[in-house]
Amino acid sequence: MEKKKKLIVCPHCFQTLTLTLILILHFPHFSSSSSLDSDLVALLAFKTLADSSNNLLSWNTSSSPTPCFAWRGVSCVQGRVSRLVLEDLSLSGESLAPLANLSELRVLSLKDNLLSGSIPDFSSLIALKLLFLSNNSLSGLIPPSLGSLSRLYRLDLSSNDLSGPIPLALNRLPRLLTLRLDSNRLTGPISGLVLPSLQDLNLSSNALTGVVPQSLASFSAAVFAGNPGLCGPPLASSCRTAASAAAPVPPAAAVISSSPGSKPEGIPSPMDEHHRRAGMSRAAVIAIVAGDFAALLVVSGLLFLYFWRKFTSKTRSHLQEGEKIVYSSSPYCSAGGATAGGFERGRMVFFEEGKRFELEDLLRASAEMLGKGGYGTAYKAVLDDGSVVAVKRLRDAPSTIGKREFEQQMEILGRLRHPNLVFLKAYYYARDEKLLVYDYMPGGNLFSLLHGNRGPGRMPVEWGVRMRVALGAARGLAHIHGASRSPRLAHGNVKSTNILLDKTGAARLADFGLALLGPAATARSGGYRPPEAPADGRRPWSSQRGDVYSFGVVLLELLTGRTASDAGDLPRWVQSVVREEWTAEVFDLELMRCRGIEEEMVAMLQVALGCTATSPDQRPKISQVVRMIEEIRCGGDPNASVSPTIESDSVSDSVSEDAPAL
Structure with missing residues (x-):
């Protein structure tokens, strides 16, 4: 007799399927094979399940047949839904499943709502970069399928009712910068978490246990607070006591008998040691004493050398502290025009x-x-x-x-x-x-601002700051090029270390015009040298077109977050990435915190690539570059203070996904 197969029905999946069929029947054009139509079906299914408060009135196919125009919280790229940002709209219910069909989604933020149920399998969202589901009532396990979202940068599931362990599948997220799982009911160890790119972590207020791994020990103790079972740095509680209590009993101790005269096997008794020493030859004793004396001499010599070197270096450091800018001061202290040593005053x-x-x-x-x-x-x-x-x-x-x-x-x-x-x-x-x-410029230089202290705790440099620095430096360079001198004046050594910041944060070019004094030891190195510059560097050289090339490399630093020498040849690396239609991959990960800057970043990238054209004749003049940057900034205040700050994590006012391809 043939066994009857059981049909396991997911009530929520059945509900979603029913809604989808209803939408197709009521709107025949939805049955088209168009990908945008499938996005539309998924969004309307989500609305039916989640929008009991009717806050998504703009999601209306009669007034706006496509979600890419006028639908609240929806943005599109190349005709597909790429962003869904619906925060604090009282959305409720177990309604996340339809969103798994938005296959081109890059940003999903549903924070501060009333959503419940489990997190569905989002592995189909292969383009997803930002996922914010915090401050809801989601329950169940964190799905290991999140580990398949290889492009994910930010993951925030905090302040929910999630339980179970943190899946080690998250280690498969090489680009993850933010992981916030605080204020849940998560359990188990975290020793297996290895996320080398992580900059923002919060695991507090859970029930996690075990040792904080070395890979996470650089974060502050507040990150792990509220987990009584966690121990080890940076927490004050030590794991030594627990480790010693759990340590296995040594094998020798296991064979100890209850008899007073017995001893553990393999452990010598004091009597055995006495007999062994008594049998030692006189020559062996002399050799041991001589060896000890020789070792003492060696150690004494090493200590003497150590303290002597420390003393002499301390003396030199005192001399260096008193050293002035001009070392050979005596020739300049005489009253005459020339000194006895032949030095000119x-x-x-x-x-x-x-x-x-x-x-x-x-x-x-x-x-x-x-x-x-x-x-x-x-x-x-x-x-x-x-x-x-x-x-x-x-x-x-x-x-x-x-x-x-x-x-x-x-x-x-x-x-x-x-x-x-x-x-x-x-x-x-x-x-x-x-x-x-x-x-003197107290604000340091652009290189330190962009590349200094990369890692946990760093203050990201926001897009507005980078734009103001770029525009200020371009204006300064245009003034140099526009000076009425013959031959035409050039800077000769444009690079990020020569863009300084004054006390207001304004960008100022330094070291201009020194190239004509002679070849510099490190000038034109580090990725800024234009292709037409002399390779040997033995003679003074500078040109305005060369300045434009070097300035283009600086723009690429601002856009990519890479140093000019990181990729060997930064302009060529960027061009190769753009040719492969992965334009978004060139941009600095810190810019993911900014909102609505995609078009500006792409426009600036086009300016930078124009400046770094191989042929000097194909590069724009710096005056044209200034106008292009001013147009991109759309009349922003170029004199605003430059102070890098971290904005809030709300997608609505801080986070942007990658820019559309060129």
């Missing part, structure tokens, strides 16, 4: 009225090295009256540069004044010492 030349100082004031100033560049070493100098200047020491500049040639170039640079340039205040010239004095 120079003079300080200032370009503006106001407070002035002499070389001796710089000699007395406390100096802090800011960094070494291709044309010398930069110092922060605090003068006796408390004023602060930046001094670039060109000691390594070729001594063959004539005084007249040097002074002519300084006169040109000293007259350049623009809000986006670092002013040259003064210079000092002698045959063996050349100093340039600039305004």
